Amino acid sequence: MVSVEKLAIHGGPPVRTKPWVSKYMGSEALGAEEKARVLQVLEKKRIFRYLPDGLETSEAAALEEEYKRFVGTDYALAVNSGTSALICALIAVGVGPGHEVIIPAYTWVATAAAVAVVGAVPVLAEVDSSLTLDPQDLEAKITSRTKAVIVVHMRGISAAMDEILAVAQKHNLMVIEDVAQANGGTYRGRPLGSLGHVGCFSLQQSKVIAAGEGGMLVTNSEELWQRAVLYHDGAGYQFRFLERKIPAFPGQNYRLTELQAALSLGQLEKMPDLVRATRENKRKLVERLRNQEKIELSPVFGTERDLGVSLIFYVADEEKARLTAQALTAEGIPAFQVWDRRARDQHIYVNWEFLMAKRDPWGRSYPWSLAEGSSVDYSPETCPQTLALLSRAVQIHLNHLVTEEDLRDIEAAINKVAFHLL
Numbered sequence: 001m002v003s004v005e006k007l008a009i010h011g012g013p014p015v016r017t018k019p020w021v022s023k024y025m026g027s028e029a030l031g032a033e034e035k036a037r038v039l040q041v042l043e044k045k046r047i048f049r050y051l052p053d054g055l056e057t058s059e060a061a062a063l064e065e066e067y068k069r070f071v072g073t074d075y076a077l078a079v080n081s082g083t084s085a086l087i088c089a090l091i092a093v094g095v096g097p098g099h100e101v102i103i104p105a106y107t108w109v110a111t112a113a114a115v116a117v118v119g120a121v122p123v124l125a126e127v128d129s130s131l132t133l134d135p136q137d138l139e140a141k142i143t144s145r146t147k148a149v150i151v152v153h154m155r156g157i158s159a160a161m162d163e164i165l166a167v168a169q170k171h172n173l174m175v176i177e178d179v180a181q182a183n184g185g186t187y188r189g190r191p192l193g194s195l196g197h198v199g200c201f202s203l204q205q206s207k208v209i210a211a212g213e214g215g216m217l218v219t220n221s222e223e224l225w226q227r228a229v230l231y232h233d234g235a236g237y238q239f240r241f242l243e244r245k246i247p248a249f250p251g252q253n254y255r256l257t258e259l260q261a262a263l264s265l266g267q268l269e270k271m272p273d274l275v276r277a278t279r280e281n282k283r284k285l286v287e288r289l290r291n292q293e294k295i296e297l298s299p300v301f302g303t304e305r306d307l308g309v310s311l312i313f314y315v316a317d318e319e320k321a322r323l324t325a326q327a328l329t330a331e332g333i334p335a336f337q338v339w340d341r342r343a344r345d346q347h348i349y350v351n352w353e354f355l356m357a358k359r360d361p362w363g364r365s366y367p368w369s370l371a372e373g374s375s376v377d378y379s380p381e382t383c384p385q386t387l388a389l390l391s392r393a394v395q396i397h398l399n400h401l402v403t404e405e406d407l408r409d410i411e412a413a414i415n416k417v418a419f420h421l422l
């Protein structure tokens, strides 16, 4: 069905005048359950996790238990952000000065910053049309210094874990999964975060479930877990282990408060329903769009590897992507160009200023200055495949609140815009 009405950007009637759904997920579902849990913490007046009284039954301890159950790992550690989860994971797997860590060129800047703050050099690898790490480029970027890879399940899409784990095993790399944008996702039936050596989650408001700020680290290794615990709290071993299996080293304070842990427990209960709705919506939407030949979808979109938290599609070139995003927005479906050169979006490596300049907080160049003879360099040409994909990608936020009517409107707007512009 093709609408021949004039495009709204050209003064025609828009497909939709009703406001679009919120871009948030878990935080939109906040309600009586979270309120009751948070109030209970206030009433108990036990707002710090590691008070000796009730240590084992703290909200944060309960959240860790729930995460272990949900992800299926032996250990979990609640922290105060996704970034601190990544930093603890890097320390846990032994990354430090002199090492390189491969990361995708399309991820939130925190992935790159976490590597640099533990004294290692981030090495950029391409993403493929799934918008996750390209396993071939991962292998191409490995050097004798490579210690680990951070695999990012970007925009709710599970990375190609079979291929990535095979490369990592062949080259003896530690694998950290950054699940910040795909909490609740799976790969061949296995929960994301449980496939690599360590999995990292964020509970910031833009993510699937939210506590404002918060994070979680999961692993099956007791030793890695103890190292992460020690780093998240310099006195961690005093509270957490009956038997310490690792030597002491200095840590930070990345502890989660009881209030945030309680809020997260309420959110976690809601996650199965939330994720069921986003997956189902996305599957139906991809079905509707399969016949629209003027847009391209990755074969993984709408499959098990897609949590359904956004719709991304590709058009012929950057100019068409810009026009398509503008035209869809005018039709009442807020859309944006994934790489808008004017927007300085911190998901795209060319906008990570400190990395491009190899700059540390003191105006010098640590850790890059350590790596003598290293050929690691950064420029807009470092990952051309990634930029080529992102420049012609258009994105629409989806969530659990999207209805059949909303899906029909997206389809109608895309078909209308495709008819006129693509």
Ligand SMILES: *Cc1c(COP(=O)(O)O)cnc(C)c1O
Residues within 6 Å of the ligand: 081, 082, 083, 084, 107, 108, 110, 111, 152, 178, 180, 181, 202, 203, 204, 213, 214, 215
């Ligand atoms: C949000 C995000 C992070 C960081 O999480 P915070 O909780 O904001 O620190 C890391 N990686 C990715 C891919 C993210 O989207």
